[in-house]
Amino acid sequence: xxxxxFDFDLPExxxxxxxxxxxxxxxxxxxxxxxxxxxHVHDLPGFLRxxxxxxxxNTRVIPARLSGVRRRDGEQGPTEARIEVTLLxxxxxxxxxxxxxxxxxxxxxxxxxxxxxxxxxVTGRAEGQLNLAFSLEGDDFDAALDAxxxxxxxxxxxxxxxxxxxxxxxxxxxxxxHSGAVxxxxxxxxxxxxxxxxxxxxxxDFTEVTLHVGAGTFLPVKVDDVSQHKMHSEWxxxxxxxxxxxNATRVTGGRIIPVGTTACRLIESAAGAEGIHPWSGxxxxxxxxxxxxxxxDGLMTNFHLPKSTLMMLVSALMGRDRMMALYEHAIxxxxxxxxxxxxxxxxxxx
Numbered sequence: 001x002x003x004x005x006f007d008f009d010l011p012e013x014x015x016x017x018x019x020x021x022x023x024x025x026x027x028x029x030x031x032x033x034x035x036x037x038x039x040h041v042h043d044l045p046g047f048l049r050x051x052x053x054x055x056x057x058n059t060r061v062i063p064a065r066l067s068g069v070r071r072r073d074g075e076q077g078p079t080e081a082r083i084e085v086t087l088l089x090x091x092x093x094x095x096x097x098x099x100x101x102x103x104x105x106x107x108x109x110x111x112x113x114x115x116x117x118x119x120x121x122v123t124g125r126a127e128g129q130l131n132l133a134f135s136l137e138g139d140d141f142d143a144a145l146d147a148x149x150x151x152x153x154x155x156x157x158x159x160x161x162x163x164x165x166x167x168x169x170x171x172x173x174x175x176x177x178h179s180g181a182v183x184x185x186x187x188x189x190x191x192x193x194x195x196x197x198x199x200x201x202x203x204x205d206f207t208e209v210t211l212h213v214g215a216g217t218f219l220p221v222k223v224d225d226v227s228q229h230k231m232h233s234e235w236x237x238x239x240x241x242x243x244x245x246x247n248a249t250r251v252t253g254g255r256i257i258p259v260g261t262t263a264c265r266l267i268e269s270a271a272g273a274e275g276i277h278p279w280s281g282x283x284x285x286x287x288x289x290x291x292x293x294x295x296x297d298g299l300m301t302n303f304h305l306p307k308s309t310l311m312m313l314v315s316a317l318m319g320r321d322r323m324m325a326l327y328e329h330a331i332x333x334x335x336x337x338x339x340x341x342x343x344x345x346x347x348x349x350x
Contacts, residue, residue, distance in 0.1 A: 001289055003224050005320060006311045008327055016336035017160050019170050024195045027342040029330055031318060033350030036326065038333060041190045041343055044300075050203025051254035053246065054300075057185040057263040058208040060176035062087065063149030065163065068114040070106060081105070083112055085120075086152055087145075087182060088129065088215050095123060095133045099215065103130060118144040142179070152182050154218055154339050156305075170340070180212035180235070186339040187260035187301045205254070207245045211236035211266040211283075221307055226288055231309065236266040237280035246295065247275040255297040255347075261310050267295045288312040289320055298347040303330055303337040318346050 020026035024042040032047070039047070048054075064087040069080050083106065086099045100106060106122055112132070113119045120132035136144050151167040163171075173188040174196075200206070216232025223229050246256055246267065258264040265287060270279035271294035286309065287293075299317055304310040315323045326344070335342045 001226050001312075001320075003221055003226055003307050006226075006308070006315065007306045008324065008331075010306060010331065010337060014331065014334065014337050014341075015156055015160075016338060016341040017157050018166075019189060019340040020336075020342070023174075023190050023192045026190050027335055029326065029333075029335060029342070029344040030347075031322070031326055031344065032347045034322075035350065036329060042195060044195065044345070045198055045202050045204070047345055047347075048199065048202070048204050048257075049255070051205070051249065051252060053205040053207055053249040053254055053256050054199070055207050055209060055242075055246070055256065055258040055263045055267055056173075056175055056188060056191075057211050057213075057260055057266070058173070058175050058177040059181040059185060059210050059212050059262075060179040061151065061172055061181045061184050061213075062179050063146060063168070064088075064152040064182040065150040066114050066145075066148060067150075068112040068119075070110050070112045072107075072110065085112065085114075085130075085132070086215065091131070093133075094137055095131050096120075097129045098132050099128070100130045103128065106130060115144060115148040118148055152215070154183065156338055157340065175208065177208070178210050178212075180210075182215050183213040183217050184339065185211070185213055185260040185262045187343055189340075190343050191259070205245070205249060207242045209236065209238050209242050209263055209266050211262040213262050217262075217310075221309060226312060229286065229309065231284040231286040233282040233284040234262075235280075235282055236262075236269065238266060238270040238276065238278055240278045243270065243276050243278045250275060250295075256295055257298040257300060257345075257347075258296050259300045261299070261301055261304075261313050264296050264299055264301075264313065268293065271295045286312075287316050289316045291316045293317065297349065298345065300343060300345050302339065302341055302343055303327065303335060305338065314344075314346060318348050 028039045028041045030037040066085045084101045088097045120134045124131040150163040151171045269283040269285045
């Protein structure tokens with residue numbers, strides 16, 4: 001298929017820059033087979049059945065965006081310049097690969113200062129990224145990052161406003177446990193404790209998995225033939241307990257419904273011929289039309305960017321024509337799009 005097959009026109013005013021409050025008051029577009037229903041997230045119990053299992057990504061977003069100063073001694077004396085850094089991925093030696101703006105003016109060996117006692121040295125670069133060795137490690141690094149960093153809002157929000165203190169709450173799920181993501185599993189942002197309690201009371205089960213969402217999730221597809229696109233990799237884990245819970249639900253006939261494309265990609269990465277297995281490592285699975293889902297029976301997810309790999313994933317689940325019709329409906333009904341936007345519940349078999 002071609003990239004243009006996943007394109008659509010989205011009015012800019014439908015890009016959400018703040019979430020719905022309370023979280024579960026966001027709108028929910030439900031697609032059950034050929035049926036389409038306009039609803040709200042707090043009505044989710046009405047579309048699920050006792051014995052269904054929601055798979056939740058419990059990754060925790062770190063405040064990965066830092067504002068610093070690089071200092072340099074030149075012919076005209078000491079100079080300073082501002083630099084913005086976004087952490088991408090930790091390396092085995094404790095350093096981090098980062099995006100920096102502006103990166104071209106930064107020299108290897110330079111120090112970037114973020115806060116008193118918190119700095120980093122540029123140790124290399126590759127493919128548009130810098131490698132930074134920070135002055136702190138372990139718990140000291142985590143504490144300094146928490147104090148100095150900002151939430152790494154997606155580019156389509158960051159272009160409209162700066163991250164603020166409210167994003168520390170808004171851009172984090174209520175069940176976040178394991179730090180490491182630089183982007184949120186956004187479908188999960190719609191859940192609050194009252195909704196989780198109502199779902200549990202009606203007999204819906206929950207399984208937690210971990211996929212540390214990377215900034216690569218926002219990378220554009222640059223090839224016309226989508227089969228030639230190379231997916232970014234992200235680290236994830238399906239524990240022994242999680243695999244056993246999912247397999248037990250499949251045996252008893254309950255539906256496996258991942259919340260978010262991250263949870264979906266992870267459980268499909270861990271799938272085998274006879275169910276899902278405990279698994280950990282890097283996944284670069286690319287789910288697009290033609291893919292046969294082995295674990296997921298449905299998906300709860302937000303509305304995605306045109307021509308994105310996530311638009312391809314939902315098209316693989318529901319069929320491209322069905323998804324394009326759903327998005328046309330969502331735009332006409334003024335649903336809010338992307339990370340802080342509204343949600344959809346996709347159930348191909350009804």
